[in-house]
Amino acid sequence: MFKGLYSATSGMLAQQRRTEMLSNNIANANTSGYKEDQGSIRAFPEMLLSRMESDSFATENGNRSFTKQNIIGSLNTGVYMQEMKPLFTQGNLKTTNQPTDNALIEADVPVNEETNEKAALFYAVQLQGGEVRYSKSSTFSLNENNELTIHGNPVLSTNGQPISVASEDFQISQDGVVSENGQNLGQIDVRMALDTRVLAREGNDLYRTEDNQELPSAAGTGEAAYSIKQGVIELSNVDVSRAYTDMTMAYRSFEANQKVIQAYDKSMDKAVNEIGKIG
Incomplete structure (x- = not known):
């Protein structure tokens, strides 16, 4: 019972x-x-x-006892x-024409042979303590140091440093190069998770690796094709x-x-x- x-x-x-x-x-x-x-x-x-x-059965020397087993069932x-596993499919895109909205669009990414699932691309951001985390959010903002941030965490460039701008009058090319008044301010770093099973969700739309090892960069490596569209946000895939x-x-x-x-x-x-x- x-x-x-x-x-x-x-x-x-x-x-x-x-x-x-x-x-x-x-x-x-x-x-x-x-x-x-x-x-x-x-x-x-x-x-x-x-x-x-x-049970028992008769023999020449008398009754012989034995134990038998009857299967009842499972x-x-x-x-x-x-x-609980995040689904990393691309969400719908929405044009906002805001320079701080920058959608990361996956064009061609490798497939994990073990899981048969596509790799996922992320922006790399830095927490206050220096730890690196990863985000799919396409909504940027500027902090008190005029650094590009996602939820207050500076977006990292390919040289591992935050990217500072003078104002919101900046441009981001499709390959992630940030420029203002013709000056190159750095290239946004994009990281790739070939196996998304190693990722764990944190608050504020952030992810980390379970072993705390940093994801490899996909910027300029040719391993994944992607583009960044300024003035566009990626909606949730819910x-x-x-x-x-x-x-x-x-x-x-x-x-x-x-x-x-x-x-x-x-x-x-x-x-x-x-x-x-x-x-």
């Missing part, structure tokens, strides 16, 4: 995590460059049940949310309609498992308070 109770409880917990993931996707549907999370629900290993019993032990549909399904599944637990609760209540009194 209790095995079914545990299975239903694990189903509720998995659907709760899925609902939280979908809620976060919907909340960031209008966040520039946001990549929606996808979750995979897996089953725990199944248990093979068998019944052990003794029992599922529940489900769990195995992982499909809001599908997210709402998935959330409804998750809620229904949660509700079904909840009813199973309620049924078990009533059965145990009867077993304790009614059947137990007969004896």
Whole structure:
């Protein structure tokens, strides 16, 4: 009886995590460059049940006892949310004509032979403590030092330094070269993750590598073809309609498992308070 109770409880917990993931996707549907999370629900290993019993057979020297095993069948032990993984497909583009909006467009990137998924390109930014993080956001701004930043974190150039401008009257070429009044101010560094499984999401649309090793640069290497379009932002890749549909399904599944637990609760209540009194 209790095995079914545990299975239903694990189903509720998995659907709760899925609902939280979908809620976060919907909340960031209008966040520039946001990549929606996808979750995979897996089953725990199944248990093979068998019944052990003794039997005997007659021999010349009398009865001989032995133990035999009767297979009952397999029992599922529940489900769990195995992982949440960002989907790094390109979002739709929107023209804003704002010089601080700069969409990173992937034209031709290599495919990981192991996962059969495309590599992902990112802007490299620097945190206050000097750590390097990666962002898909196409919304830039200027800080108090007139440095190009994403969410307050300076955007790094190919020489590993922030890029400073005098005003918002700057230009960014398709290969990421920042210029103002004809002066070259540096080239925006673009990093490539050939295996996106090594990335972990942080706040403010930032990513880091799980082993804290920096991603290699794709600028000028020829390993990936990309362009930066100034005055254009990349929208999130969240499909809001599908997210709402998935959330409804998750809620229904949660509700079904909840009813199973309620049924078990009533059965145990009867077993304790009614059947137990007969004896």
